[in-house]
Amino acid sequence: xxxxxxxxxxxxxxxxxxxxxxxxxxxxxxxxxxxxxxxxxxxxxxxxxxxxxxxxxxxxxxxxxxxxxxxxxxxxxxxxxxxxxxxxxxxxxxxxxxxxxxxxxxxxxxxxxxxxxxxxxxxxxxxxxxxxxxxxxxxxxxxxxxxxxxxxxxxxxxxxxxxxxxxxxxxxxxxxxxxxxxxxxxxxxxxxxxxxxxxxxxxxxxxxxxxxxxxxxxxxxxxxxxxxxxxxxxxxxxxxxxxxxxxxxx
Amino acid sequence: xxxxxxxxxxxxxxxxxxxxxxxxxxxxxxxxxxxxxxxxxxxxxxxxxxxxxxxxxxxxxxxxxxxxxxxxxxxxxxxxxxxxxxxxxxxxxxxxxxxxxxxxxxxxxxxxxxxxxxxxxxxxxxxxxxxxxxxxxxxxxxxxxxxxxxxxxxxxxxxxxxxxxxxxxxxxxxxxxxxxxxxxxxxxxxxxxxxxxxxxxxxxxxxxxxxxxxxxxxxxxxxxxxxxxxxxxxxxxxxxxxxxxxxxxxxxxxxxxxxxxxxxxxxxxxxxxxxxxxxxxxxxxxxxxxxxxxxxxxxxxxxxxxxxxxxxxxxxxxxxxxxxxxxxxxxxxxxxxxxxxxxxxxxxxxxxxxxxxxxxxxxxxxxxxxxxxxxxxxxxxxxxxxxxxxxxxxxxxxxxxxxxxxxxxxxxxxxxxxxxxxxxxxxxxxxxxxxxxxxxxxxxxxxxxxxxxxxxxxxxxxxxxxxxxxxxxxxxxxxxxxxxxxxxxxxxxxxxxxxxx
Numbered sequence: 001x002x003x004x005x006x007x008x009x010x011x012x013x014x015x016x017x018x019x020x021x022x023x024x025x026x027x028x029x030x031x032x033x034x035x036x037x038x039x040x041x042x043x044x045x046x047x048x049x050x051x052x053x054x055x056x057x058x059x060x061x062x063x064x065x066x067x068x069x070x071x072x073x074x075x076x077x078x079x080x081x082x083x084x085x086x087x088x089x090x091x092x093x094x095x096x097x098x099x100x101x102x103x104x105x106x107x108x109x110x111x112x113x114x115x116x117x118x119x120x121x122x123x124x125x126x127x128x129x130x131x132x133x134x135x136x137x138x139x140x141x142x143x144x145x146x147x148x149x150x151x152x153x154x155x156x157x158x159x160x161x162x163x164x165x166x167x168x169x170x171x172x173x174x175x176x177x178x179x180x181x182x183x184x185x186x187x188x189x190x191x192x193x194x195x196x197x198x199x200x201x202x203x204x205x206x207x208x209x210x211x212x213x214x215x216x217x218x219x220x221x222x223x224x225x226x227x228x229x230x231x232x233x234x235x236x237x238x239x240x241x242x243x244x245x246x247x248x249x250x
Numbered sequence: 251x252x253x254x255x256x257x258x259x260x261x262x263x264x265x266x267x268x269x270x271x272x273x274x275x276x277x278x279x280x281x282x283x284x285x286x287x288x289x290x291x292x293x294x295x296x297x298x299x300x301x302x303x304x305x306x307x308x309x310x311x312x313x314x315x316x317x318x319x320x321x322x323x324x325x326x327x328x329x330x331x332x333x334x335x336x337x338x339x340x341x342x343x344x345x346x347x348x349x350x351x352x353x354x355x356x357x358x359x360x361x362x363x364x365x366x367x368x369x370x371x372x373x374x375x376x377x378x379x380x381x382x383x384x385x386x387x388x389x390x391x392x393x394x395x396x397x398x399x400x401x402x403x404x405x406x407x408x409x410x411x412x413x414x415x416x417x418x419x420x421x422x423x424x425x426x427x428x429x430x431x432x433x434x435x436x437x438x439x440x441x442x443x444x445x446x447x448x449x450x451x452x453x454x455x456x457x458x459x460x461x462x463x464x465x466x467x468x469x470x471x472x473x474x475x476x477x478x479x480x481x482x483x484x485x486x487x488x489x490x491x492x493x494x495x496x497x498x499x500x501x502x503x504x505x506x507x508x509x510x511x512x513x514x515x516x517x518x519x520x521x522x523x524x525x526x527x528x529x530x531x532x533x534x535x536x537x538x539x540x541x542x543x544x545x546x547x548x549x550x551x552x553x554x555x556x557x558x559x560x561x562x563x564x565x566x567x568x569x570x571x572x573x574x575x576x577x578x579x580x581x582x583x584x585x586x587x588x589x590x591x592x593x594x595x596x597x598x599x600x601x602x603x604x605x606x607x608x609x610x611x612x613x614x615x616x617x618x619x620x621x622x623x624x625x626x627x628x629x630x631x632x633x634x635x636x637x638x639x640x641x642x643x644x645x646x647x648x649x650x651x652x653x654x655x656x657x658x659x660x661x662x663x664x665x666x667x668x669x670x671x672x673x674x675x676x677x678x679x680x681x682x683x684x685x686x687x688x689x690x691x692x693x694x695x696x697x698x699x700x701x702x703x704x705x706x707x708x709x710x711x712x713x714x715x716x717x718x719x720x721x722x723x724x725x726x727x728x729x730x731x732x733x734x735x736x737x738x739x740x741x742x743x744x745x746x747x748x749x750x751x
Binding site for chain 2 (some may be wrong): 089092093
């Protein structure tokens with residue numbers, strides 16, 4: 001498989017503190033990678049380095065073979081879908097204006113926008129007539145997150161970046177939206193990079209998982225790799241603490 | 251970049267407005283601008299001069315009720331006025347900083363530095379006066395201040411008079427008096443004498459109230475008090491024909507007459523123009539003033555005039571707020587981009603707001619060298635800056651950082667984030683700042699009348715001079731209603747905007 005995203009010896013300091021250290025990472029096309037770890041491990045910074053919200057101090061970030069720079073970062077972000085915790089919808093815009101904002105900036109016609117709005121809302125299983133003229137605060141949390149995904153899919157991206165996308169949802173809604181996204185991912189052949197702190201979510205959503213600690217990857221591999229052959233004591237502790245919590249509840 | 255162009259051209263278009271005003275007020279040769287300060291006597295004297303000049307064929311613009319000696323004098327010096335009534339004592343002591351009142355010749359010598367000239371005074375001397383009830387004066391056979399020697403009477407002297415070196419302390423030493431001093435607001439002194447709580451008070455020698463309360467002024471035989479002879483203070487370049495016309499008033503008004511005129515305006519409630527016309531006709535100074543000789547009637551509320559003043563007031567309120575928006579909103583946004591500059595800049599506009607309004611008006615007169623609408627609007631503009639700037643800055647700063655992150659994440663450029671996310675979300679707070687500025691300005695604009703800019707302050711200033719609540723309320727009630735209505739409307743706009751977010 002060709003490589004969609006590649007990080008080569010990337011380092012980044014924020015406020016003088018090293019946050020990402022000498023990181024190497026490859027995401028093949030149509031692959032789904034989860035960046036997993038506790039808060040402060042560098043996973044969100046890594047995501048921001050990929051979409052150019054941060055630029056690497058050292059090393060190189062390549063998206064579809066192109067180095068990310070200050071000059072092309074915004075254009076690059078337009079070509080990638082982006083979804084974040086709490087949906088990140090603009091409260092003063094209707095659902096349709098929210099999802100089509102970039103398309104309007106790119107000069108799409110009203111008819112094209114209506115057409116595509118129907119399509120993407122349909123994809124996330126929302127009724128165009130019912131929601132398109134509503135404002136975000138008139139929707140439920142799950143509906144908002146679906147609209148957020150619809151917005152990310154509007155311009156038919158090949159790559160989708162997600163920052164704790166299901167973080168603010170109640171468990172039942174969360175499962176629904178996760179299942180919906182898994183289905184969409186296949187259907188749209190998306191390459192995804194998702195940030196989460198939840199091991200079980202990572203197991204469910206990802207082809208491979210990169211567990212980060214102190215700005216570096218502790219282990220990268222599949223669910224089975226993590227269960228059967230943890231690369232370090234930290235990985236073992238991280239995995240077992242999640243599983244123990246589950247067992248105690250059961 | 252389109253909005254930048256719009257902004258720039260609006261600013262450029264709005265400033266020439268100032269320019270056209272200037273042309274209107276200062277170039278026309280046959281128009282003379284007459285000013286007055288804001289007390290009854292000054293209004294009446296200015297009206298007399300204005301009417302004499304009109305009778306002589308000049309066009310006269312009236313800028314009456316200016317906020318104080320400094321404002322009137324600066325306006326005259328800068329050419330915003332051509333003449334106004336002033337007093338020898340005020341010119342000598344307050345303006346030329348002399349020890350006491352100067353003789354007319356010396357006064358004019360020193361005034362020529364300013365290109366000004368005081369014409370031969372009208373005759374009366376409006377100085378401090380020591381007054382006692384007429385009955386008491388007759389009973390005790392009092393004629394001069396010296397006759398108070400040995401009397402242990404209670405004196406209701408004004409606070410200022412008790413403190414001033416040229417007030418009570420010097421008077422006591424010179425005349426060897428031994429009065430029982432009770433510092434009292436001057437307006438209340440009259441009541442104190444009427445009720446018998448006090449027997450002596452200080453007043454101004456041409457006060458209408460002296461007549462109303464039937465008081466006798468004791469003679470100042472030793473010439474202790476400086477002379478406050480009123481006269482026409484004019485620019486040296488005033489046309490000779492105008493000076494000629496004005497000189498008809500020289501030596502024509504004595505203290506009794508001035509007191510009577512003050513009484514007509516302040517107590518009988520006639521307007522200044524009628525009062526002045528009455529005097530001029532009575533003394534044959536103007537001909538063909540039909541009916542002026544009959545004592546005119548008490549003036550009524552003029553609703554058309556009130557409507558005109560309200561219109562002026564709205565312009566005085568809104569135009570500065572509009573300009574302040576054009577200036578402060580972009581500046582507030584720029585400061586969110588350079589947050590280190592924000593505290594000093596916001597503090598600076600805050601300092602502007604602490605300048606007392608009259609002081610700011612005087613500064614503006616210096617700056618523009620003229621009085622009227624332009625300096626008033628500039629002052630109101632400066633007062634409007636802080637609430638709009640501060641709220642714009644706070645509003646943009648308060649936008650949820652997650653939404654900015656989201657906007658960046660989906661690929662909006664910074665410019666687009668500003669227009670599509672930050673400004674709309676900050677709008678309720680910005681409008682709240684505009685609301686504050688507008689409501690403050692409705693109140694502040696009333697003081698614009700001090701520098702002849704019109705508006706609802708005009709009846710307030712006139713009413714204050716006449717001590718006539720009825721006239722004050724003609725300005726104060728519409729101004730208060732205006733503030734309430736604007737507050738209500740803008741609050742609705744603000745709520746409607748924040749409802750959308």
